[in-house]
Amino acid sequence: MANVRVIRRRIRGIQNIAKITKAMEMIATAKMRQARERALAGHPYAEKIQQVIADLAALPETGRPLHPLLQRRPVARIAVVHITPDRGLCGGLNINLNRLTADFILKQEVPVALINVGRKGLEFMRRYRRDIVAEFTHLGDRPSLLDTLPISRVVIDYYSQGYVDLVYLAYAQFVSTTVQRPVLRELLPVEPASIPTAQNVDYIYEPGPEQVLGALLPRFVEMEVYHAILESIASEQAARMVAMRNATDSANGLISDLTLLYYKARQEAITKEILDIAGGAEALA
């Protein structure tokens, strides 16, 4: 019976798929761990820089105008830095991210410009003809700070030139291996009040508080963007890891179902053959 051969071929095909998804799961696990470690390695820097900005912002008013990156202006145009993976096969992560940003855009009364990072978000936003002002793809699985600087450069330039008045950062927050939450939060203007103020030490600032703050703020933005990207990579890999584990599990389930079917079909074929032989012998006798 042909059925037996067909089933056997399917089982073999599914076994190969299971091998691939298993390998992808293991690769994703390793990459996720790496991305998380890299994100953690930057924490001391992040904490320090936030503390210093908070200290500086807490200084008595000098009467001079605020640094441009701290100024809150009437909003005529918003920018969203939309960070997505380059690749699929990571469950609902891409869809959730795209939906979050798309919903946000639809709710705004002012035009929204998109700064797109990652191919999946780019394809989506292109299809819906959103206003994409800058795009960055193929950052790889382990971008260095240097690789992400062009992105922060664009953000800072647009903001300080007054092209946009509010900048949001949309990315997949890494909550745990099983939970990745798409989030959208304000990046610019920098809100020093949201940063917990540290112990107040009276520092001498060289050359002066404004210059130090002026040099620190762009670094802060660069670091925020870099971190969001690392976190989004960790989320992508975690999502892929889970998706691939599910795929492997269902492939294995399918294999055991088909194996059962295969044995049944084989048994049937053998029984039929014996019946044939027995029938033939009887006819001869």
Add this chain to the structure above:
Amino acid sequence: MAGLRLDIVTAERAVYSEEVDMVIAPGVEGQLGILPHHVPLMTVLVAGELRIKKGGEEETLAISGGFLEVRPDRVVVLADAAERAEEIDVARAEEAKRRAQERLAAKYAPGVDVARAEAALRRALARLKVAEMARKRKR
């Protein structure tokens, strides 16, 4: 004598974290020597060598600008990039130096950002100097 805890961190990693005796850093207003019990200070750093003295030994790191926070018992360097001598890619630094010099030579050509070229040159020179010093010390 009370110690001085030195932490050098970048956005990518913690580079250095140890008790030291003295730190000499390239501040925007000139070289800064910091000993324990220094008055609290916060300053911008330029690209250059950061020298660390510790029990008679001296180590030098190349840093590409950043910030320095000083408290009586602690020094924190927030560097844009920081490398120990053995981590420096000399060939790459040479290449960067050559490119920066070329751009500076064509100063008045359109599209040359003099300030950026100068900053790049300073970074390359700092790296080369640190690598050179470490080589000499080894001998």
